[in-house]
Amino acid sequence: MPRYGMVIDLNKCNQCGACVTACKLENNVQIVSKENADMGRAMYWMKMLDINYEGSYPEIRPTNIPMLCQQCDEPSCTKVCPVRATYKRDDGIVAQIYPQCIGCRYCMANCPYTAKVFNWLKDEQPVENEKCYNTDVSVRPKGIVEKCTFCIHRLQKAKENAKSEHRKLEEDDYIPACAEVCPSNAIYFGDLDDPKSQVAKLVHDYRKFTLQEELGTKPKVYYLSAKSE
Amino acid sequence: MNDPQYIDEDEVLFRPIYETSKSFYILAAVLVVLLLFGVFMYVRQLVYGLGVTGMNEPVSWGFYIITFVFFIGISHAGTLISAILRLSKAEWRRPITRMAEVITGIVLIIGGIHPIIDLGRPDRILHIFERGRLQSPLLWDMTSITAYFTASTIYLYLPLIPDIALLRDRGGKFNKLYRILSWGYQGTEKQKHVLERAINILMVMVIPIAISVHTVISWIFSMTLQPGWHSTIFGPYFVVGAIFSGIAALIIVMIVFRKVFHFEDYLKQIHFNYLGTLLLVMSLLWFYFTFAEYLTTFYGHEPTEMRVFLYKFIGGYYPFFWLMVICNFLIPLIFLTNKKLKTIPGILVASIAVVIGMWLERLIIVVPSLANPRLPYPTGMYIPSLTEVSLLVAASSAFILGFMGFSKLFPLISIWEIKEGREESVRVVSERLNEYLPSKGHIRK
Amino acid sequence: MEINRREFMKLIGGSFAGLAIGGAAGTLMKIPKSMEPVLYTGPRKESWKLTACANCPGGCSLKVRLIDEFPIQAFGNPLSPVNKGGICSIGLASVASLYHPDRLTGPLKNVDGKFVSITYDEAYKILSDKLGKILSKNNQDNIFIIAQTESQLKASIFKKFSDETGIKNLVLDEFHSNSIYPYSLISDKAPDFIDFEKCDYLLNFGSRMTEISDNPLYFTRKIIEHRAKGYKIGVVQPKLNSSVAKTDDWVPLLPISFADFALGIAYILIKDEKYDKNFVGKYFPEFNEYKQFVLDNYYPEKVEELIGVPADKILSIGRDFEKASAPAAYFDESLLYSTNGTKNAMAIIALNALKGFSGYGTLKDDLLKLESEKNPNSKEDVTFARFKERVADNGSIQALLISGSNIVFNSPNQEELKKQISSIPFVASFSSFIDETSVLANLIIPDHDNFERLDLLPGESMGFPTITVQQPIVTPFFNTTDTSDVFISLMKDLKPDVKLTYQNYSDYLKQIAKQLYTNHTGILMDQRKPTAIENGLKKIGWDSSQFSGFDDFWDGFLEAGGWWNPYAAKESFNPKIEFKQKFSKELFTSGNATTSVSKNKLRMNIFRKNFDYKGNMSIYPVLVEQFGSNWTVFYELWAEINPETAQKLSVNDRSKVLLRTTSGNFPAILIYNPSIIPGNLDIPFGLGHTNFGNNCGYNPLAYSDDLFDRKSGKPSFSETIIEIVSVEKQGESSPLAFNNSTDKTKVGNQDRRTYA
Secondary structure (H helix, E strand, O other): OOOEEEEEEOOOOOOOOHHHHHHHHHOOOOOOOHHHHHOOOOOOOOEEEEEEEEEEOOEEEEEEEEEOOOOOOOOHHHHHOOOOOEEEOOOOOEEEOHHHOOOOOHHHHHOOOOOOEEOOOOOOOOHHHHHOOOOOOOOOOOOOEEOOOOOHHHHHHHHHHHHHOOOOOOHHHOOOHHHHHOOOOOEEEEEOOOOOOHHHHHOOOOOEEOOOHHHOOOOOEEEEOOOOO | OOOHHHOOOOHHHHHHHHOOOHHHHHHHHHHHHHHHHHHHHHHHHHHHOHHHOOOOOOOOOOHHHHHHHHHHHHHHHHHHHHHHHHHOOOHHHOOOHHHHHHHHHHHHHHHHHHHHHHOOOHHHOOHHHHHOOOOOHHHHHHHHHHHHHHHHHHHHHHHHHHHHHHHHHHOOOOHHHHHHHOOOOOOOHHHHHHHHHHHHHHHHHHHHHHHHHHHHHHHHHHOOOOOOOOOOOHHHHHHHHHHHHHHHHHHHHHHHHHHHOOOOOOOOHHHHHHHHHHHHHHHHHHHHHHHHHHHHHHHHOOHHHHHHHHHHHOOOOHHHHHHHHHHHHHHHHHHHHOOOOOOHHHHHHHHHHHHHHHHHHHHHHHHHHHHOOOOOOOOOOOOOOHHHHHHHHHHHHHHHHHHHHHHHHOOOOOHHHHHHHHHHHHHHHHHHHHHHOOOOOOOOO | OOOOHHHHHHHHHHHHHHHOHHHHHHHHHOOOHHHHHHHHOOOOOEEEEEEEOOOOOOOOEEEEEEEOOEEEEEEEOOOOOOOOOOOOHHHHHHHHHHHOOOOOOOOEEEEOOEEEEOOHHHHHHHHHHHHHHHHHOOOHHHEEEEEOOOOHHHHHHHHHHHHHHOOOOEEEOOOOOOOOHHHHOOEOOOOOEEOOOOOOEEEEEOOEOOOEOOOHHHHHHHHHHHHHOOOEEEEEEOOOOHHHHOOOEEEEOOHHHHHHHHHHHHHHHHHOOOOOHHHHHHHOOOHHHHHHHHHHHOOHHHHHHHHOOOHHHHHHHHHHHHHOOOEEEEEOHHHHOOOOHHHHHHHHHHHHHHOOOOOEEEEOOOOOOOOOOOOHHHOOOOOHHHHHHHHHOOOOOOEEEEEOOOOOOOOOOHHHHHHHHHOOOEEEEOOOOOOOOHHHOOEEOOOOOHHHOOEEEEEOOOOOOEEEEEOOOOOOOOOOOOHHHHHHHHHHHHOOOOOOOOOOHHHHHHHHHHHHHHHOOOEEOOOOOOOHHHHHHHHOOOOOOOOOOHHHHHHHHHHHOEEEOOOOOEEEOOOOEOOOOOOOHHHHHOOOOOOOOOOOEEEEEEEEEOOEOOOOHHHOHHHHHHOOHHHOOOOOOEEEEOHHHHHHOOOOOOOEEEEEEOOEEEEEEEEEOOOOOOOEEEEEEOOOOOOOOOOOOOOHHHHOOOOEOOOOOOEOOOOEEEEEEEEEEOOOOOOOOOOOHHHHHHHHHHHOOOOO
């Protein structure tokens, strides 16, 4: 069984934000109105976090970080869900079952990465966006929690394709939208347990770190960053 | 009704059931309007989604959860206090227990509804039974609240039976209801015995259940990894807070009904003195827990914890935090230690302060931790919307309405216990005292 | 809480039903109307088609996903050498424009201020009659064409049109991208590409290479590779944007001072005698005058005094530049956006000349024989400055044709310009939307959407030629017409004696493509890069990808989405440097280097974000929402300020402020950003549309002073004085003010080791 994981090379990322747009469009994430966005209800499964600035003017550089669900191996969100609307699959993806969610938001409260978003309201979506909805992904109704699923619908499709071609799933068959579009190829995705895959090699890089390692959630999203940058 | 044969020595206790003043109807109408407005706002929330509240990301829990914790806390007033007092055979408990138990019953219903109000998809509530995961603290919570509700309603009902029998015997309105509810109780020796036995069993049972309820509620928070929540002390801390707020609520209810229904003869200064002392003890205990909780946080100085700590002490929530300290500690301390101030109005002031303070404490626990998550992006701010405020008001009105309704059906002070006390207490107590007091002039040979 | 009538009715209904909770549960479980078409119609058949993204000159190949023959998503084509599967936010969002409710469905005529729908034939007749009338009176000079296009081929049609009809006034408004215009001022040709194989030091003057440039995705990859090789990159840039994020040296400088900085670098090279004497002797006839001028005026301390960059910084960058064997001082049109624009261009070209343009390269053969040669010397370019002059002269312009450009939105002094344009008797627009410019038109003949159009997007910026095909992946939804076709028909009708070898635009494109077929070079974008052996074999006629004929090639070309030639011959770039009006010290000394900034007066630096650089993002809802998302500012204008400057003015982070320029007041949210040049107020461009799309925010350009480069007519983006009039709502000021920088550093400490 594979164990899917992601490596984001912060030394390559120049914060262009293509991953954010790609994620939003691929997953039909709701566009919220100004009133709601101002209340902090903007919905991003992947967001570009402004962490810090390093150095002082003019020798200063931004240190941003593309932030998504960390797909923990020991997820704290799945533990607390009262109805198993979020659970960890055998292949390591922490998935959501939208029709099962009762909207208690306990998982949001317990996510140390604040990676989950809630459908507070159903704002009227722009027509042009509705026409472009990805038909592989359901449009979530109001009142439920959602988050990055590593574009799990793509895995499903890739599996079906592979099956119809009577072959095994190959590494390139399945890749989330953010990793696919990244202009600087800073996002790597693959099977962490497959020693031949690129991610498996990269997680042994000396620059590797994960967010809040001390919590023991064992994220499967790794970041690479060298201080010299 | 006016038949002199029915004029009881405790007639004043029956009076609220048979006589209803105009102001009662006015108050009830106002409260019903408030309640209906709350219902309207809730329906609006159902239609539009939780977006009509002030909750956001990352503050994904707000007033509903705060009110839930608060009301469940108040519920400890009752059953726990009455059970403990009964168990310790405190004779002054007699006029208090009924009201305490009623508080529990009403408040548990209101509090228990709040998590459902908080749900994004209340229509899927049955998923909890269908696919519930016992690993989730929410399920523990549901289980223990249901158990507590069952136990405490029975515990309220059993001591009510002799009173219902009295009412039935008086005839008049609701006779059919009383007939059914009194289960043919005639006050025979055997019935009395069985009843007392049942009460005794329940009062022992209800104490651990009550403690478990609030411990489990605290676990909803402390089982998470959030800074400011992840604390071992939370179980006892919540229980202490719950009893604390419960006593305060009980005192308020007692004082109000004493005034409205002229129970001065039954609820005397001494009752309030005792309860006031108990309140003071709980206040000190609460302060001790609070102090321990925050001192360890501060001394450990862990950055994520410190952000929550500072947010409470000097950051966005500092007015609420310090108001909480004033309400929960300073005011009770001043009013309850000073002989001059420890009058009934003084105790009322202290109790009201404590109820407000304990509500603030729940606010202080829930919001700042969510507003300052471990990964500091994004941080949040929480301002409740009209929906949440009106639902809080509706919940409070429901509480008062519940009490008013109860007072029109059943006596608010346990009549048979009073009678029993009057008839037997002096004897029983002096016998008991004689049992353990050393006899005069006894010299060991 | 405002409740409108409809909501109220809904609520009343809801609450009656809701009293029995079942009613409310019913509304909860009902499938939203918006989802019904998605759920219930169509077999949901999926297909993929290739096209090109025409939002910038990069020529990225797009892989478009269609469901039931309707495009829903676009991704990068992994086989394209341009973007290699990557794609930027705009490309991703671009599908939405196809379905935009504001799109025009057919030609419109303005009748007394109201647009009336007419047929294409009617519209065309009005247009050709009008132009014919003016041309018959030999008033060619009174007609202006303003065109903005990413396609060189489309531009060549405009040029052809202007050549044939004698309408000399063609303004190619390249607001958005790189162009050869700066080179046309000073040299005889422009380089094609930065030769990253040779180049060992890149000094970028103001170009936002990874965002808004000739080829953003290629530069994004190249900068990473370049640095991985151990070479340095220096950037002179008014803002710390994502083009600067991964570079070595950043010199925060406004475009107005670029020239002084470049001359300061030149001083070091000349003083150290490290310049390419050979090249200078051969191609730079006025070198001695230039040398003397630089040596007299631009010693580092003097430059420090002029522009405030420390002398040792100038020295260290100068030394880096002179040490490099093949440095390139890169720039693009962005440096023209200042009153010193032309001066900047000349100074930097001269700086490159000192090193013999060794970091640059050019292709040996011109890729395509276009209708109009791209040699900048072939024709005096008509600039926007000329248009401004003429339009201000009331009544001198009789007709104005605007294609693809929203000049009103993209210019300062908009109210004046609006008045001037409305006073032109005949304005025809080819916009797909009623935007701020086309609302002033008498006639609108809407162009196709990018996904409905056939075009070729050639590119040379990578060191080898590429051509990406933009092809119609859907039949046009509405009654729209390709603007190039309109111009070709006009050409035929207005000048019947002109012999054209093509009937329409697609014919023309096929002719161009035929050159590729007959040349037998290059490969389609559907395969991996061939090995050198394969290529050698191909050269002598062993072509594995044989086509039976041109039609076959054309089909393959469309299917593959493009063509490229990885083994095109290159040569070094050796232009002749000649200052057009002779070397003039006057021009060089013009413009004051720094605008004075006092306590209240700040400089407004308008910057363009990579989500929007043409000012048309408002039609993409995703981008509008994302525009300020990393500052968590949504649908609102913000202004970034250095915390030190802000503290002097005692305004807190996230305060709501009212800003004032000479043109008026507008509100913004103040954001602390420690990377902003002190004294600056950086304001994003792109919000504040009034006529189409999302109308949130304000357009800072509308409040900008009407300052522009005298020669190119480009507006200055960073020389307006702005002040904070009042603070409407002070942001959090407690020691724990959230999102402010002090808190960030505090918080950052715990993870400091991890975030680089």
